[in-house]
Amino acid sequence: MIASVAPGVPVADISHLVPSYDIERGARLLESAIPYYPAGSVHLGVVDPGVGTPRRGIALRSERGDVCIGPDNGLLIWGVERLGGVSEAVELTSDSHRLRPTSQTFHGRDIFSPAAAHVAVGTPLTALGPTLDPATLVRLPRPEPEVTAGGRIRARVGVVNVYGTCQLDLAESDWNRSGLGRPSSVMVQVGGWTWVVPYVRTFGEASQGDPLLFTDSSGKVSLAVNRGSAAKRFGLEAGAWVGLRPAEGSPPG
Amino acid sequence: MIASVAPGVPVADISHLVPSYDIERGARLLESAIPYYPAGSVHLGVVDPGVGTPRRGIALRSERGDVCIGPDNGLLIWGVERLGGVSEAVELTSDSHRLRPTSQTFHGRDIFSPAAAHVAVGTPLTALGPTLDPATLVRLPRPEPEVTAGGRIRARVGVVNVYGTCQLDLAESDWNRSGLGRPSSVMVQVGGWTWVVPYVRTFGEASQGDPLLFTDSSGKVSLAVNRGSAAKRFGLEAGAWVGLRPAEGSPPG
Amino acid sequence: MIASVAPGVPVADISHLVPSYDIERGARLLESAIPYYPAGSVHLGVVDPGVGTPRRGIALRSERGDVCIGPDNGLLIWGVERLGGVSEAVELTSDSHRLRPTSQTFHGRDIFSPAAAHVAVGTPLTALGPTLDPATLVRLPRPEPEVTAGGRIRARVGVVNVYGTCQLDLAESDWNRSGLGRPSSVMVQVGGWTWVVPYVRTFGEASQGDPLLFTDSSGKVSLAVNRGSAAKRFGLEAGAWVGLRPAEGSPPG
Numbered sequence: 001m002i003a004s005v006a007p008g009v010p011v012a013d014i015s016h017l018v019p020s021y022d023i024e025r026g027a028r029l030l031e032s033a034i035p036y037y038p039a040g041s042v043h044l045g046v047v048d049p050g051v052g053t054p055r056r057g058i059a060l061r062s063e064r065g066d067v068c069i070g071p072d073n074g075l076l077i078w079g080v081e082r083l084g085g086v087s088e089a090v091e092l093t094s095d096s097h098r099l100r101p102t103s104q105t106f107h108g109r110d111i112f113s114p115a116a117a118h119v120a121v122g123t124p125l126t127a128l129g130p131t132l133d134p135a136t137l138v139r140l141p142r143p144e145p146e147v148t149a150g151g152r153i154r155a156r157v158g159v160v161n162v163y164g165t166c167q168l169d170l171a172e173s174d175w176n177r178s179g180l181g182r183p184s185s186v187m188v189q190v191g192g193w194t195w196v197v198p199y200v201r202t203f204g205e206a207s208q209g210d211p212l213l214f215t216d217s218s219g220k221v222s223l224a225v226n227r228g229s230a231a232k233r234f235g236l237e238a239g240a241w242v243g244l245r246p247a248e249g250s251p252p253g
Numbered sequence: 254m255i256a257s258v259a260p261g262v263p264v265a266d267i268s269h270l271v272p273s274y275d276i277e278r279g280a281r282l283l284e285s286a287i288p289y290y291p292a293g294s295v296h297l298g299v300v301d302p303g304v305g306t307p308r309r310g311i312a313l314r315s316e317r318g319d320v321c322i323g324p325d326n327g328l329l330i331w332g333v334e335r336l337g338g339v340s341e342a343v344e345l346t347s348d349s350h351r352l353r354p355t356s357q358t359f360h361g362r363d364i365f366s367p368a369a370a371h372v373a374v375g376t377p378l379t380a381l382g383p384t385l386d387p388a389t390l391v392r393l394p395r396p397e398p399e400v401t402a403g404g405r406i407r408a409r410v411g412v413v414n415v416y417g418t419c420q421l422d423l424a425e426s427d428w429n430r431s432g433l434g435r436p437s438s439v440m441v442q443v444g445g446w447t448w449v450v451p452y453v454r455t456f457g458e459a460s461q462g463d464p465l466l467f468t469d470s471s472g473k474v475s476l477a478v479n480r481g482s483a484a485k486r487f488g489l490e491a492g493a494w495v496g497l498r499p500a501e502g503s504p505p506g
Numbered sequence: 507m508i509a510s511v512a513p514g515v516p517v518a519d520i521s522h523l524v525p526s527y528d529i530e531r532g533a534r535l536l537e538s539a540i541p542y543y544p545a546g547s548v549h550l551g552v553v554d555p556g557v558g559t560p561r562r563g564i565a566l567r568s569e570r571g572d573v574c575i576g577p578d579n580g581l582l583i584w585g586v587e588r589l590g591g592v593s594e595a596v597e598l599t600s601d602s603h604r605l606r607p608t609s610q611t612f613h614g615r616d617i618f619s620p621a622a623a624h625v626a627v628g629t630p631l632t633a634l635g636p637t638l639d640p641a642t643l644v645r646l647p648r649p650e651p652e653v654t655a656g657g658r659i660r661a662r663v664g665v666v667n668v669y670g671t672c673q674l675d676l677a678e679s680d681w682n683r684s685g686l687g688r689p690s691s692v693m694v695q696v697g698g699w700t701w702v703v704p705y706v707r708t709f710g711e712a713s714q715g716d717p718l719l720f721t722d723s724s725g726k727v728s729l730a731v732n733r734g735s736a737a738k739r740f741g742l743e744a745g746a747w748v749g750l751r752p753a754e755g756s757p758p759g
Contacts, residue, residue, distance in 0.1 A: 256543070273668070273669055302733055303710050305707055308710075356722070357707045357708040358708050358709065363723070
């Protein structure tokens with residue numbers, strides 16, 4: 001569809017591996033990858049279990065100039081906010097910028113791809129439909145970590161990647177809020193279990209099969225097992241909560 | 254291989270997820286995607302369990318102008334027919350348009366990709382080998398649905414997609430042949446079991462986990478479960494037969 | 507990242523299916539695919555369990571002119587040797603050809619992709635860092651087959667592909683070293699089990715579900731099951747050893 005509307009425009013896939021219906025996983029993937037695309041790119045996202053219902057199709061221009069196109073279900077807004085926030089938003093209603101007849105179940109093909117291709121060749125967003133108020137955009141909940149003075153933290157597992165590494169909704173800078181700074185070793189609590197895990201810079205600082213905490217390439221605190229799966233070893237999946245507190249000088253337990 | 258023969262020609266993958274040896278699945282995928290490629294595209298298809306045997310390699314030009322290249326095992330012909338049928342057909346025999354030496358087990362690399370690349374840069378099909386009679390092309394069987402006056406239908410599951418949605422070899426227009434038109438609710442029979450399933454426009458009109466029939470983006474009647482797998486819930490796979498009859502006003506059973 | 511540094515440079519993925527941490531599998535994939543890329547291509551490889559440790563990042567130019575970029579862990583050298591060997595080698599140390607700040611855990615994004623893109627647009631390798639001695643490059647072990655006069659051979663399974671076909675570290679020409687030449691039938695021994703397997707040209711010469719040996723599209727002797735998995739049927743995985751001897755005229759057993 002893109003090649004039909006915009007021949008020669010290069011297409012670079014982020015991923016086709018987002019689990020079915022998992023809007024949050026798609027939103028996090030877009031958010032983490034989008035800063036590394038060239039400024040002004042057009043980003044097409046389709047995780048769309050509500051296709052054909054009254055949920056809106058949208059195009060959002062970011063302050064950096066990129067445009068994100070897809071369903072209004074929370075998939076796009078975090079990515080746009082990583083690029084400075086929304087500078088322009090429209091609902092995709094134009095009959096002349098979609099495939100006709102339009103199916104009820106495949107808007108990725110019929111509405112979103114053609115819209116992205118039109119934008120890529122210079123069509124202004126206002127041609128695609130009426131302006132909408134960014135305050136009305138659908139947002140997914142995103143619980144903040146709970147950080148207490150004294151260094152106790154509760155944080156949510158945001159993403160489990162293909163390696164089983166668990167990215168927490170916790171920035172390295174959040175440790176400063178605890179008043180203790182970045183610890184070198186952390187007591188990690190999941191359910192009734194507690195582990196002492198070294199907080200290192202990279203995987204290879206732990207022995208093969210051993211656990212580690214590190215600050216990942218997005219600046220998030222992550223729990224991993226060197227050449228293994230933290231998700232399996234700690235029994236974690238996206239949405240689970242993990243307890244953390246510095247372990248320096250304190251015995252485990 | 255394509256970049257070596259035709260540098261700069263854009264390549265857009267349909268899929269690398271066709272199950273091994275499943276020629277019919279590949280043929281259906283090509284058929285469903287091909288209308289949405291720009292007219293005049295060159296389509297390379299390789300599901301080729303007969304590689305190295307006397308089965309022919311072929312190039313087929315469609316009435317729309319697209320060219321399909323691959324093995325003569327039924328993979329390509331349905332796609333060409335979606336574009337108006339065969340206007341030109343050759344067997345790929347030219348030594349000067351293939352990789353030499355030519356392996357016995359990887360014609361995707363050695364014969365089909367180079368041929369597709371040559372066609373993409375303007376080589377006439379007649380340079381690739383002798384013309385062949387389209388009537389001699391290998392075809393896969395494709396059972397028609399059985400539609401009786403009074404609205405009883407038996408149809409075959411053609412494709413089960415990654416979501417577990419079951420596309421039937423039944424067009425929405427086939428309901429007209431039953432004399433009853435499109436029903437709003439359907440009794441679906443699989444083996445000894447019968448379910449009453451609403452026939453709606455899109456997934457979101459069923460509650461999460463509930464079944465639905467809909468006309469999909471290819472115009473085919475399909476059986477789905479909203480955010481679930483119809484294949485699992487109904488115990489279906491490609492090739493299975495399903496019974497259907499309108500359920501309006503009739504009690505289930 | 508590549509598009510940011512080198513807009514418009516075409517990118518062709520070999521694969522994203524190398525198992526996690528499996529450097530040898532990645533090295534074999536690169537080696538088998540690299541001859542078929544256009545001469546002078548830039549190849550980016552990232553299987554990098556040692557990311558962030560003192561292992562080096564490297565760029566290697568081959569005698570054919572291609573450049574391979576990635577970690578110095580054995581991933582790249584076999585590919586370069588398929589193209590005639592190393593003509594130039596540097597360590598990737600330049601601060602001005604990487605993403606800043608540079609993460610400790612994602613050098614594919616921060617170091618290797620930018621370096622590859624810079625090379626693709628003409629940056630000389632010497633701009634990326636100091637020259638290194640190719641003799642210091644990390645190499646993976648690669649056991650040779652054991653071939654005895656009289657035709658007994660022990661060979662290692664090098665790659666098991668998605669079909670379950672087992673490529674041995676044994677070239678067809680190795681049969682000549684046994685003094686017997688290429689047999690038409692082979693006794694294949696795995697553990698305490700021995701099978702008689704025909705040595706044919708292609709899959710379709712065996713009945714569906716039957717085993718075969720053939721010389722694959724890389725010139726390696728491979729064990730397969732027509733439309734089935736040799737890995738499952740013979741209980742093999744990469745790294746296993748297989749015994750082979752000609753079976754002509756000899757009863758199985």
